[in-house]
Amino acid sequence: xxxxxxxxxxKVTEKGKDVELRCDPISGHTALYWYRxxxxxxxxxxxxxxxxxxxxxxxxxxxxxxxxxxxxxxxTLTIQRTQQEDSAVYLCASSFGQPGAxxxxxxxxxxxxxx
Amino acid sequence: xxxxxxxxxxxxxxEGDNSIINCAYSNSASDYFIWYKQESGKGxxxxxxxxxxxxxxxxxxxxxxxxxxxxxxxxxxAATQPGDSAVYFCAENMGQAGTALIFGKGxxxxxxx
Numbered sequence: 113x114x115x116x117x118x119x120x121x122x123k124v125t126e127k128g129k130d131v132e133l134r135c136d137p138i139s140g141h142t143a144l145y146w147y148r149x150x151x152x153x154x155x156x157x158x159x160x161x162x163x164x165x166x167x168x169x170x171x172x173x174x175x176x177x178x179x180x181x182x183x184x185x186x187x188t189l190t191i192q193r194t195q196q197e198d199s200a201v202y203l204c205a206s207s208f209g210q211p212g213a214x215x216x217x218x219x220x221x222x223x224x225x226x227x
Numbered sequence: 228x229x230x231x232x233x234x235x236x237x238x239x240x241x242e243g244d245n246s247i248i249n250c251a252y253s254n255s256a257s258d259y260f261i262w263y264k265q266e267s268g269k270g271x272x273x274x275x276x277x278x279x280x281x282x283x284x285x286x287x288x289x290x291x292x293x294x295x296x297x298x299x300x301x302x303x304x305a306a307t308q309p310g311d312s313a314v315y316f317c318a319e320n321m322g323q324a325g326t327a328l329i330f331g332k333g334x335x336x337x338x339x340x
Contacts, residue, residue, distance in 0.1 A: 155330040218270030
């Protein structure tokens, strides 16, 4: 597609439920990133996929968070047993390669509200 | 703590004025810096980037200045317009080290007519 597509755009869930957030990167982009943005805050790095390399998971806040990227394209971020502090906008971005060489293009984000 | 931060959380200017948004970084190994603009309800949008082998880079109405001595980055917006109202983030990266961009908390720019 022309840009990074994320779904759902809004998700309201109850505490303790699992959620899945989807990201469709720009076609041909080999790198994919997930960031979290809490209200009024900056972007917190979560996870980074680059081609077929093992993902950089160093930003995941707990083992309730996981992500996968199938076929080097679509990615799903899964949050298990959601907590109220998980409420945030989850942003996905993609690029042609490593950050130092290419600009990240962001999607509009998925707003998660945990009641 | 954060490796990238901004000096002021908010900045208010009049239309037509020049705006300067500042950012301090702490990682001396960072060699790539980038500014993003985020409008309400949207994802961040690329504005301009600069590598550590440069001191200044100009775009359309925007200029980024890098002072590696004091680890300071600034974004200058000329003739600020109401459409420039947004949150501005600086971000840093250690280039080919393969790490993700690290973002600061952002400065909210408000432009009044």
